[in-house]
Amino acid sequence: MPVQEKPTAPKTYSQEEAFKASVEYFKGDDLAARVWVNKYALKDSFGNIYELTPNDMHRRIAKEIARIEQRYPNPMTEDEVFDLIRDFKYIVPQGSPMAGIGNPYQIASLSNCFVIGNEGDSDSYGGIMKIDQEQVQLMKRRGGVGHDLSHIRPKGSPVKNSALTSTGIVPFMERYSNSTREVAQDGRRGALMLSVSINHPDAEDFIDAKMEQGKVTGANVSVRIDDAFMKAVKDNGTYTQKYPIHSKDPVNVKDIEAEKLWKKIVHNAWQSAEPGILFWDTVINESVPDCYADLGYKTVSTNPCGEIPLCPYDSCRLLAINLFSYVEEPFTENASFNYDLFKKHIAAAQRIMDDIIDLELEKIDGILAKIDADPENLDIKGVERNLWLNIRKKAQEGRRTGIGITAEGDMLAGLGLKYGSKEGVDFSVDIHKQVALEAYRGSVNTAKERGAFSIFDSDREKENPFIQRLREADEKLYYDMLEYGRRNIALLTIAPTGTTSLMTQTTSGIEPVFLPVYKRRRKVNPNDKDVRVDFVDEVGDSWEEYVVFHHRFKEWMKAKGHDTTKNYTQEELDKLVKSSPYYQATSNDVDWLSKVKMQGAVQKWVDHSISVTINLPNDASEELVGQLYLEAWQAGCKGVTVYRDGSRSGVLISNEEKKEEEKEEGNAVFPTKRPQVLKADVVRFQNNKDKWIAFIGLIDDRPYEIFTGFADDEDGILIPRWVNEGLIIKNRNEDGTSRYDFQYQNKRGYKTTIEGLSHKFNPEFWNYAKLISSTLRHGMSIEKVVDLIASLQLDTESINTWKNGVARALKRYIADGTVARKEKCNNCNSTSLIYQEGCLTCKDCGSSKCG
Structure with missing residues (x-):
């Protein structure tokens, strides 16, 4: 009798092995590699990792999709599915489907979002x-x-x-x-x-x-x-x-x-x-x-980011189409969009989404089996069991899907179109129209082979504005839908792509590029070699700063013959950006009103909703926010989120956290003796007809002192408008008294010095500036300094306009770049956060609550 061989245990990899292999897969992008290994690589509850690179994950997903395909006529093969999803190039299952499909180690749903509620609106x-x-x-x-x-x-x-x-x-x-x-x-x-x-x-x-x-x-x-x-x-x-x-x-x-x-x-x-x-x-x-x-x-x-309106106990699974991959010869004179391939893949994506519903039903059966096997009394587990039975019914009956997109900003840039321009908006609207038509056509064709969703009734839908729009755009599709029905009750969304876009290495969702070039910090360990220390934080950790190019901006550089390995100066980087299709097309550049109108126009071709953020500068007025909300309603948006730079400061932290942070901002942060030389920012502002200028001395990018007064007239300081930074140098006069000089570098590379800032301004401004500088130097939080300035009771109109301007100048430092400096990443404690699609995403570790 032959001896039976034991089944071979699946191969496992260490965190280091998976990370190293994934860095190579992502061509050196350690952030994308870290996100994939931490969030999506197949692992068990003991931390064993069973996939070495995303190709292993894509093969796992393809195998499961192909297994479901075999249940129906004209099935796609595993290799056909794999070619569609490999390398995050065309079709990208998002979040829960990516982590959960074919995962035997986790009893979890494949749905990204749910809505719950009580029948009869019970408020007991x-x-x-x-x-x-x-x-x-x-x-x-x-x-x-x-x-x-x-x-x-x-x-x-x-x-x-x-x-x-x-x-x-x-x-x-x-x-x-x-x-x-x-x-x-x-x-x-x-x-x-x-x-x-x-x-x-x-x-x-x-x-x-x-x-x-x-x-x-x-x-x-x-x-x-x-x-x-x-x-x-x-x-x-x-x-x-x-x-x-x-x-x-x-x-x-x-x-x-x-x-x-x-x-x-x-x-x-x-x-x-x-x-x-x-x-x-x-x-x-x-x-x-x-x-x-x-x-x-x-x-x-x-759902939490607002892009899927739902009935109680319904859920949705999400998938994104990588729009940039359909731009042929991007960033060249011959750039074009491959509509034929795009339409073909939308149909395939809708079919894959329907397969994922079958996989979700299997997952729910697994969850129910787990609940039934639990030794708890039915009184305890009854709520959970009924919950999943209700969710199962909705998934099986309506078969709702959520096809979306990512890389809209890169697609437009690759075609030479400026995000937010009329040409850019028109092209985007046409793309989303094609997504709607081909997804609905795909759902009708799937219904021919697999049957319509069980409660489909064309009479109920005939007056619906979205269905009427489809009819006007494509009558054959509409009449096919009347004859064969549709496989899915609703199909489309534009969801946040969060960490997914880090792996597609593109702009996120429908959003423009956040920044084509930015700085990232890497922690320096004591034994590291060949590194430099650019920043030491409040707890003594050392960090190296380095320039990061947005992936597709780097592709543009290569297409235009620019060296991507050179160590560019800031001036050179600014020139590069200015000559690129990303210039004045970042999330902070795009005209807010045009973005709202674009959202409303695109919404006409999305049957669910859109997750998008309107980014505003810190000094945007409340009136502007109200205007944008009103315009969003009139434009036909289903929802809108407005984020003003730094606006979350002090609102989303607990009292305990605030006390701790105020300690960190105490005397120990700053040297007891004022350094001779300080880096300085120049901030200009205008109140009524008066023009003002502020020189703000910085330590660790935080205000330490301020000199302010009139600018650009005979009573003020005259410096070129392009000067926005320099040095404040403490020197001594011949009589032994101190003075503070401002030094900047002119365009010829020579240093220009303005002597005695304290004597260049009206003495009344200088006296108040000394008071404010004293509070800053002793570590008072900037928010409290601003409150102090606002509370000053001043007599003359000019001094009051000065007071308001100083407060505005200092408020710039409440936010650290784009997000309040006090708001930190839950995962790595970094403050390098950006706000997009209603979600905070960390630039340093890729962590996002949006998947």
Whole structure:
């Protein structure tokens, strides 16, 4: 009798082996390699890694997709699927599908996002606690969750328990937020969206809830705003709030001044980037699934980043198409877009998405089997079990998919089109129109072979604006859909691509490039050789700074014959950027109004929604934020997020963290004796008709002293407009008194010195500047210095305009580049964060809450 051989154990790799191989795979991009190894390489709960490079992952995914394909006619082979997804080139499954498909070591969902809720809008404590438990159960399976709070009765309403009256919405916001913070998966914290209708009497409390420091830090919040409210804002009219919000016979009615509440929304968004806004009538009227609202598909909230509006217990899986890969001969005179290949791949992507739903149903069966096998009493695990049964029903019945894109900014640059220009917007809109047509065509063709989603009814959909748009664009597609149905209830989104775009090495989602060139820090260890120390942080760690080129900017450099290995000066880098298609097309350059209009135009061809951020400079006004919100509504956007540079400073940190950080900013940070030479920034500002200039001495990029006064006239300091930095040098006069000189380098390379800053300005300005410099040198937080300046009671108009300008100049340093310097990456503690698509992403380690 032959001896049976033991099955060979799968090969494992160390973290170092996988990282080294992946760095080679990504052609030296250690950030992309680190993200892949940490987040997506197949591993078990003991940390054993079973994949060496992303090619192993792509083969794992292709094998599983091909297995599902065999169930249906005309199946794709494993190699055909592999060629579509390999190297992150064309079709890129996102987040949960990438990590979970074919993963035997993790019992988790393949859905990226869920919405939950109670039938009958129950606001009993039992119903509220049930939502809390369901939220936790989903987050432990790697899902982001959203739910709406409009069913909870307003504060002060009578209740039949010992409290006698309701506490309202806010305490439950805090409960759900805390639950989110307690759940983590593989270092990835849960993500939560809480929403409420503007129609609810507690809407103002909801809008204010996150403004109190340390409150509701585990959730994003958005307000569902209807057209009636927006019209009342435009007409300066009143608006009626009521509870229940859709009741014809409400028990609670309150008339409010719409503009007053609107200004509060705008102010809070200006100050803290929240609340986001959901234009709810647009969401519902455009929603194809809401044609089936009476069958359980009434949209009630969105996922955490707002791009998937969902009904209770529905979920969605996400996939991105890498748009840059369809640009042939990019950055050349012959650049063109390969529409034929693009359309072919959209159809394949929609088919793959439908296969992933079958894989998700298998995953849910695995989760249910795990729940059934658990020794817990059914009373304890009943909520979790029913949750997954409800999710399974929706996935099987509606078969919702989420095809999106990434690399929009690089696609346009590769074609020589400027992001935000009329030509760029027109091209983008056409691309998204083609995505919609080919995805819907793919869903109809899949329905021919596999059958339509079970509740498809063309009569229900015939008046839907999105379906009508498809009919107008392609009548054959529309009539085929009437004949064969459609495989999926809804198909499209533009989601954040977060860490995915680090691996595609492109711009993220629909966003423009953040920066074509930027600096990154690498920690220097004591035994490291051939490194330099450019920065020492407050705890004594040393860091080396180095220039990083955006990958496709580097490709442009090569196409134009520029040396990509040269150590460029800042002036040379500026010239390079200026001559590239990325010039004035970064997230901070793009005209805000044109970006909003672009979002509205693209939204017409996306049946779900779009995750995009409007980035504003720190000194943007509240009026501008309100204008952009209003324009977004009029343009047809379903939602909008505005982020003002540095606006999250001091809002999203706890009191304990703030106390600790204020200690770090104490005397120990700065030398007790003023160094002779300080690096300095030159900041110009204008108030009313007065032009001012500030020379700000810096230590570790933080203000240490300030000299200010009039600029560009006979009473002020005359220096060229292009001078924005230099040195402040402490010297001595002949009589032994101190003076402070400013030195800069002119365009011929010679040093020019302005002697005695303290004597160049009006003595009144100088005396106040000494006061401000003293507080800065003794480590007072910049926020408190700004508050101190604002509180000064000054007599003359000119000194008051000076006061306002100084405060504005110092506020620039509350933010460290693009994000408040106090907001740090949860993963690596870096402050090199950027805000895109409603999400913070770390430039140093790639960590993002958006997958």
